[in-house]
Amino acid sequence: MSKLNIISELRGLYAIWYREILVFTREPSRLVGAIVQPLLWLVIFGTGLGSIIEPGAVSGANYQQFLFPGILAMTILFGSLFFGLYIILDKRIDFLKEVLVAPLNKSTMFFGKALGGSTDGLLQIIILMILGAIFFGIHFTLLSIILTLIIVILLLIAVTSLGLAIGSMMESPEGFGLISSFVIFPLFFLSGALFPVTKLPIWLKIVVTINPISYSVDALRSIIIGITSYGLFLDFVVTIVFALIMVTIGTWAFKRIKL
Amino acid sequence: MSLFHDESTQNISKNMPLIEIKNLTKKFENFVAVDNLSLDVNKGEILGLLGPNGAGKTTTLSMLATLLPPTSGDALVEGFSVTKDPTQVRRSIGFVFQDPSSDDLLTGRENLYLHALMYGVKNSEINKKIDEGLKLVDLTDKQNIRMRKYSGGMRRRLELARGFLHSPKILFLDEPTLGLDPQTRENLWKYIKKLSVENKITIILTTHYMEEADMLCDRVAIIDHGKIIALNTPSGFKKGLGGDLITVKTKNPALPDLKKMGFIKNIQYENNLLSLTVDNASKHLQEILKKVGEAENVELHPPTLHDVFIKLTGRQIREESEGGEGDWLTKSINSRRSK
Numbered sequence: 001m002s003k004l005n006i007i008s009e010l011r012g013l014y015a016i017w018y019r020e021i022l023v024f025t026r027e028p029s030r031l032v033g034a035i036v037q038p039l040l041w042l043v044i045f046g047t048g049l050g051s052i053i054e055p056g057a058v059s060g061a062n063y064q065q066f067l068f069p070g071i072l073a074m075t076i077l078f079g080s081l082f083f084g085l086y087i088i089l090d091k092r093i094d095f096l097k098e099v100l101v102a103p104l105n106k107s108t109m110f111f112g113k114a115l116g117g118s119t120d121g122l123l124q125i126i127i128l129m130i131l132g133a134i135f136f137g138i139h140f141t142l143l144s145i146i147l148t149l150i151i152v153i154l155l156l157i158a159v160t161s162l163g164l165a166i167g168s169m170m171e172s173p174e175g176f177g178l179i180s181s182f183v184i185f186p187l188f189f190l191s192g193a194l195f196p197v198t199k200l201p202i203w204l205k206i207v208v209t210i211n212p213i214s215y216s217v218d219a220l221r222s223i224i225i226g227i228t229s230y231g232l233f234l235d236f237v238v239t240i241v242f243a244l245i246m247v248t249i250g251t252w253a254f255k256r257i258k259l
Numbered sequence: 260m261s262l263f264h265d266e267s268t269q270n271i272s273k274n275m276p277l278i279e280i281k282n283l284t285k286k287f288e289n290f291v292a293v294d295n296l297s298l299d300v301n302k303g304e305i306l307g308l309l310g311p312n313g314a315g316k317t318t319t320l321s322m323l324a325t326l327l328p329p330t331s332g333d334a335l336v337e338g339f340s341v342t343k344d345p346t347q348v349r350r351s352i353g354f355v356f357q358d359p360s361s362d363d364l365l366t367g368r369e370n371l372y373l374h375a376l377m378y379g380v381k382n383s384e385i386n387k388k389i390d391e392g393l394k395l396v397d398l399t400d401k402q403n404i405r406m407r408k409y410s411g412g413m414r415r416r417l418e419l420a421r422g423f424l425h426s427p428k429i430l431f432l433d434e435p436t437l438g439l440d441p442q443t444r445e446n447l448w449k450y451i452k453k454l455s456v457e458n459k460i461t462i463i464l465t466t467h468y469m470e471e472a473d474m475l476c477d478r479v480a481i482i483d484h485g486k487i488i489a490l491n492t493p494s495g496f497k498k499g500l501g502g503d504l505i506t507v508k509t510k511n512p513a514l515p516d517l518k519k520m521g522f523i524k525n526i527q528y529e530n531n532l533l534s535l536t537v538d539n540a541s542k543h544l545q546e547i548l549k550k551v552g553e554a555e556n557v558e559l560h561p562p563t564l565h566d567v568f569i570k571l572t573g574r575q576i577r578e579e580s581e582g583g584e585g586d587w588l589t590k591s592i593n594s595r596r597s598k
Binding site: 008011012014015016018019022023026027093094095097098099100101102103104105259 | 321324325326327346349350352354356357358359360361362364365369373374376377378379405421
């Protein structure tokens with residue numbers, strides 16, 4: 001590929017990303033909704049369940065703090081997977097054709113969209129982290145902030161790609177909602193986001209171990225409150241591999257998109 | 260290099276078709292949308308694909324724009340194959356889609372800006388091109404308004420400017436005035452004409468409006484059931500009909516006398532309605548009316564493409580599902596749903 005081509009691909013990538021950012025800033029309700037929901041989980045679910053959990057039952061931390069990394073993962077899962085819906089909306093109007101007729105590589109189009117969705121999610125996570133530090137007694141250091149953001153970005157790209165893959169294959173928002181629910185709830189509930197995985201019965205433990213999201217949750221928990229089940233190194237490896245696989249699947253699905 | 264030589268090379272490049280469609284076919288399940296279609300489009304011309312909804316016009320454009328893979332056959336756009344070299348093809352073309360294709364949360368200018376980036380307009384030229392485009396379609400003072408507030412006509416105009424923003428050699432217009440009121444429609448024709456004349460751009464447009472094809476196109480391909488059933492210039496088509504049309508509402512015409520008149524090419528009489536095809540009708544009108552008897556309502560009009568279409572297909576053009584989805588889109592969704 002010539003140099004000129006790389007530049008035009010990058011400009012295309014920027015354009016597709018920039019559109020997502022513009023749209024995101026024009027719909028403040030998107031951001032408010034994305035912040036309020038995880039806060040409700042932390043405040044209501046965290047307090048409610050926390051009140052019946054004996055202190056120290058979740059490896060020494062209070063339940064709300066234990067829950068916090070899990071809620072970050074939850075925010076990414078739900079927010080970014082449903083970002084795939086926007087590709088169906090682009091199909092409904094002809095905006096998608098406007099992109100598809102552009103003289104760009106299909107991978108560029110896909111990656112621009114995925115990066116746009118990930119940027120939206122990143123903004124939400126940063127706000128949650130600030131609120132966590134102020135209201136929930138989460139202690140961040142410079143290192144833990146950087147590591148958290150790395151895991152968050154990898155997971156965002158992975159889940160956004162998964163959502164876009166589903167969106168590329170579905171015709172209707174209803175169908176998308178149905179399939180996403182099937183995907184998202186097992187991924188979330190079987191990830192250890194809400195409870196520690198160490199004392200689970202063996203059959204459930206196997207399922208949790210297979211779920212790649214478990215490793216992202218474990219990584220975040222390890223970085224933020226210092227509790228880990230798999231070790232940070234394995235967590236990173238699994239999260240990176242998961243992101244690579246999802247980007248590959250997403251690009252594949254996008255290239256086969258039917259109008 | 261001699262002058263003669265220069266001329267001849269110029270001639271050759273002029274006559275070489277810019278788009279060559281060769282046996283292009285698209286099947287959806289058990290439905291043939293485009294049926295073995297072949298056509299050459301010359302540089303600088305406006306070619307119209309005229310036909311009813313579902314005739315395969317949009318499907319043809321979509322294949323030329325590499326949005327849909329053909330089932331068989333191929334097309335060369337500026338010498339590049341749509342099946343083998345789709346990215347090269349996309350560098351030569353602009354497309355104004357049938358359905359709205361701009362983001363209505365963004366302003367008109369922002370939509371043009373995104374297009375400029377995606378379609379490779381040089382950084383140094385982006386602002387100039389956007390300003391020119393906005394001026395061409397008279398939207399300069401609306402450029403910073405979100406498109407949600409645009410009217411249908413304004414939106415079409417912006418999308419027309421956008422399709423042309425990156426100075427493509429070929430522009431596809433898919434039902435450019437569908438669903439617009441007559442005034443806006445004529446307005447838009449003006450812009451399309453301007454675009455074609457000022458920039459010598461080659462345009463293929465689909466339409467099911469007769470006057471649109473008549474007004475805009477250098478050549479018209481009448482297309483039905485995925486096939487081209489006739490190809491000619493609008494005036495050539497009308498000449499083929501053999502004269503002007505006179506319609507008279509009358510009760511008792513002297514048909515035998517009329518039949519004797521040499522300048523009357525065709526006579527039809529049904530339900531008190533007499534239709535005549537006449538050479539130079541305005542000259543012979545008086546003479547004809549004498550034989551027609553008591554006439555209630557006389558209409559004289561030069562032949563239109565509408566008459567051509569009826570003559571060729573034996574029926575009126577179907578006016579259905581206006582403003583609906585593209586014909587191939589509906590068809591393809593339906594066919595996949597039935598899987």
